[in-house]
Amino acid sequence: MINLDKVAVTTSRDREHQINTAKDISKEIGIQYIPREKMSLDSIKTKYNLSHLIIVREDKIVVDENYFFHPGMAIPRIKMLKKGEPDPMVQAMDINEGDRILDCTLGMASDAIVAGFAAGSMGKVTGIESSPIIYVITKWGLAGYQEGSKDAQKVMRNIAVINAYYEEYLQKLPENSYDIVYFDPMFEKPLIRSNGIQGLRAFANYAQINKKIIELALKVAKKRVVIKDWKHGRLFDQLSVDNIIGGKYSSIKYGFIKK
Numbered sequence: 398m399i400n401l402d403k404v405a406v407t408t409s410r411d412r413e414h415q416i417n418t419a420k421d422i423s424k425e426i427g428i429q430y431i432p433r434e435k436m437s438l439d440s441i442k443t444k445y446n447l448s449h450l451i452i453v454r455e456d457k458i459v460v461d462e463n464y465f466f467h468p469g470m471a472i473p474r475i476k477m478l479k480k481g482e483p484d485p486m487v488q489a490m491d492i493n494e495g496d497r498i499l500d501c502t503l504g505m506a507s508d509a510i511v512a513g514f515a516a517g518s519m520g521k522v523t524g525i526e527s528s529p530i531i532y533v534i535t536k537w538g539l540a541g542y543q544e545g546s547k548d549a550q551k552v553m554r555n556i557a558v559i560n561a562y563y564e565e566y567l568q569k570l571p572e573n574s575y576d577i578v579y580f581d582p583m584f585e586k587p588l589i590r591s592n593g594i595q596g597l598r599a600f601a602n603y604a605q606i607n608k609k610i611i612e613l614a615l616k617v618a619k620k621r622v623v624i625k626d627w628k629h630g631r632l633f634d635q636l637s638v639d640n641i642i643g644g645k646y647s648s649i650k651y652g653f654i655k656k
């Protein structure tokens with residue numbers, strides 16, 4: 398786990414709106430705000446003995462100059478859905494217009510964005526992320542990302558982002574308060590080597606799901622619980638999941654438990 402005493406937030410320039418965002422982030426996850434005052438990033442890190450530095454730039458928020466928000470494959474997946482092509486995750490979730498979806502492992506929110514698009518404007522997506530740094534990057538990224546179609550951007554702005562451990566958060570939720578509960582745990586070996594995902598890996602929670610978590614999720618889900626695993630993963634055997642969707646040539650598969 399990252400020691401937040403060794404993480405701070407600064408700005409690329411001493412501009413008021415950047416400073417305000419940096420101060421908001423500082424309060425939100427309890428890290429120090431360091432005024433930039435023309436210091437180099439290296440000298441800030443050395444002077445304050447930091448392991449990581451979050452920088453509020455004009456266009457985006459970056460950690461250590463190499464980890465920032467990117468919606469990954471969400472935009473091309475939405476394009477495919479618009480053309481009427483199937484998306485295995487959407488199929489496994491069996492999403493209908495207006496569905497309420499709880500993504501317990503938000504990460505970069507790529508899956509959450511696709512799920513939000515499939516659930517339409519009456520749908521609702523909430524994403525839980527336990528890592529404070531990933532939470533900050535994804536929350537502010539979803540709020541400000543300017544690329545992609547207008548409807549993809551609208552979905553991004555509507556995702557509610559929560560900094561919590563799903564095992565604790567699920568316990569507080571009433572029965573049937575979401576239609577679908579989704580898990581995409583970290584794989585030990587990376588499947589995709591993109592800068593964004595590589596950045597996330599340093600800060601992610603690698604805890605694995607167990608049957609107790611699935612029971613909790615089944616209480617919260619009105620329709621089904623869906624889990625992602627990689628094609629050679631043993632998660633579905635361990636969790637006794639029999640319904641599996643995944644193309645023969647795909648590196649990932651989705652398991653689901655209907656209620």
Ligand SMILES: C[S@@+](CC[C@H](N)C(=O)[O-])C[C@H]1O[C@@H](n2cnc3c(N)ncnc32)[C@H](O)[C@@H]1O
Binds near residue numbers: 502561564582603
């Ligand atoms: C593989 S990534 C999810 C990627 C995501 N589906 C996407 O499309 O970008 C898993 C994420 O879940 C988070 N996570 C793992 N265990 C968690 C827990 N117990 N509570 C909340 N978040 C957790 C990790 O920190 C990581 O960011």
